[in-house]
Amino acid sequence: MPRTTRIFCVSTLYGAATLAAALDSGCFPERDGEEEARRLLLVFNNSTTPEVTLPVDEMPGFEPLRHHFDGILSFNEAIRPFHPGAWTPRPDDVPLFERYLRMLWELGEDRVELVLESIQVAPALSVAQLFTDAPIHVYADGLMSYGPTRNKLDPLVGTRVRRLLHLDLVPGLKPLLLTEFDVPAQLLPTEAFRKVMGELTAAVPELPALPDNAALLLGQYLSALDILSPEDEENLHVRMMRGAVERGHRAIVFKPHPTAPARYSRALEAEAEKLGVELTVLDMPVLAEVLFEKSPPSLVVGCFSTALFTASAFYDLPVARIGTEPLLERLTPYQNSNRVPAVLADALIPDLEGRKSEETIPAQTLDGLVKAVGFAMQPQIYPSLRRDAERYLSKNLATRTKRYFRRRRLTSLGLPGGIPERLAFLPHNSTARRVVRRARALKKAVKR
Numbered sequence: 001m002p003r004t005t006r007i008f009c010v011s012t013l014y015g016a017a018t019l020a021a022a023l024d025s026g027c028f029p030e031r032d033g034e035e036e037a038r039r040l041l042l043v044f045n046n047s048t049t050p051e052v053t054l055p056v057d058e059m060p061g062f063e064p065l066r067h068h069f070d071g072i073l074s075f076n077e078a079i080r081p082f083h084p085g086a087w088t089p090r091p092d093d094v095p096l097f098e099r100y101l102r103m104l105w106e107l108g109e110d111r112v113e114l115v116l117e118s119i120q121v122a123p124a125l126s127v128a129q130l131f132t133d134a135p136i137h138v139y140a141d142g143l144m145s146y147g148p149t150r151n152k153l154d155p156l157v158g159t160r161v162r163r164l165l166h167l168d169l170v171p172g173l174k175p176l177l178l179t180e181f182d183v184p185a186q187l188l189p190t191e192a193f194r195k196v197m198g199e200l201t202a203a204v205p206e207l208p209a210l211p212d213n214a215a216l217l218l219g220q221y222l223s224a225l226d227i228l229s230p231e232d233e234e235n236l237h238v239r240m241m242r243g244a245v246e247r248g249h250r251a252i253v254f255k256p257h258p259t260a261p262a263r264y265s266r267a268l269e270a271e272a273e274k275l276g277v278e279l280t281v282l283d284m285p286v287l288a289e290v291l292f293e294k295s296p297p298s299l300v301v302g303c304f305s306t307a308l309f310t311a312s313a314f315y316d317l318p319v320a321r322i323g324t325e326p327l328l329e330r331l332t333p334y335q336n337s338n339r340v341p342a343v344l345a346d347a348l349i350p351d352l353e354g355r356k357s358e359e360t361i362p363a364q365t366l367d368g369l370v371k372a373v374g375f376a377m378q379p380q381i382y383p384s385l386r387r388d389a390e391r392y393l394s395k396n397l398a399t400r401t402k403r404y405f406r407r408r409r410l411t412s413l414g415l416p417g418g419i420p421e422r423l424a425f426l427p428h429n430s431t432a433r434r435v436v437r438r439a440r441a442l443k444k445a446v447k448r
Contacts, residue, residue, distance in 0.1 A: 084123035140166035147340030210295035211251035215244035218302035221257035243352035304345035368392035
């Protein structure tokens with residue numbers, strides 16, 4: 001019987017910690033009669049310029065995670081000079097590349113299993129395509145698993161997925177990701193993740209302690225994703241600081257995204273001097289969860305960062321969000337995979353500026369909201385969610401929730417809220433929808 005080799009693919013330190021927690025929790029037991037499977041960590045460096053960016057296995061704090069694996073491989077090295085986020089194998093080349101990787105990684109005739117993140121896109125999808133017979137386990141690196149699969153996945157890949165492993169970032173909410181293939185979701189124990197984070201924190205001894213009663217501001221570098229302009233993102237950070245100061249915090253800690261420009265920090269330094277508050281800028285590439293472990297802040301502020309949810313759900317820290325409403329308007333196309341994480345932040349996390357119209361939504365409506373947004377994003381992949389979307393929209397579409405949907409989108413899908421109430425008898429009429437599309441096309445032609 002051939003030996004089993006499991007290849008664990010990772011692109012972030014957070015993902016590596018999630019994998020370590022899964023291994024510590026016994027999520028990958030050996031089959032009866034089989035020898036212990038070999039564990040290989042395959043590192044993706046997806047940064048825009050991987051040549052000058054630290055890969056996961058060289059980041060501060062990684063060392064305690066190393067012993068979980070029998071070897072570490074680099075996908076970037078294997079496909080050089082191509083970028084892992086842009087390269088996909090041509091179908092005719094797949095057998096050749098599989099032989100090449102088996103030789104390069106000393107797999108021989110091993111039975112390969114894959115553990116992947118972000119399976120809908122390269123590089124994870126590329127690896128799934130290269131090992132055509134390998135069973136696949138998917139793990140969630142953040143909030144995107146609660147949203148729909150962003151692209152229609154080839155059944156030759158989707159039907160090989162055995163399960164989705166995810167952290168309980170939003171207690172009680174089940175992920176939509178891969179449910180079109182009836183993939184079951186499996187929760188990873190929070191205690192195991194906290195244990196791994198404790199080990200990771202201990203491996204970063206030079207980390208400075210945060211001041212007492214500090215507010216931690218989380219930068220996400222949204223301009224790099226073409227979601228905000230650099231100027232708008234700078235202004236967002238300044239608003240974060242002002243909001244924290246208004247709540248009584250005189251010590252501010254800013255954790256910029258590792259690839260964010262230095263001027264973001266300078267803009268905050270100028271504002272801190274103006275407000276007369278103490279500012280600490282953390283320029284080390286460490287996880288926010290390391291700060292939660294070492295020096296828990298009194299408040300965590302962000303836009304829609306996953307760290308807001310780990311702070312609240314795993315560390316019981318006060319959190320606040322800012323800037324989600326205009327961001328939801330700017331996310332394009334509507335299918336943008338950041339939409340559900342932004343919706344969750346907007347719906348569940350208190351507003352930093354304390355506006356009365358920004359109350360969090362009732363927890364009992366959250367599942368319906370996510371299904372409605374998921375259907376509106378990917379109606380062709382999730383046609384079974386239409387009834388859930390109609391039910392939610394007919395009962396819960398109000399001033400507070402309208403920002404999660406675009407009227408034009410609802411109209412094109414024939415959903416409640418998409419057309420004037422006096423025409424509500426038409427939502428399922430295909431002829432009416434066709435007329436609306438033709439009228440819209442004529443209007444655009446006239447404008448030209």
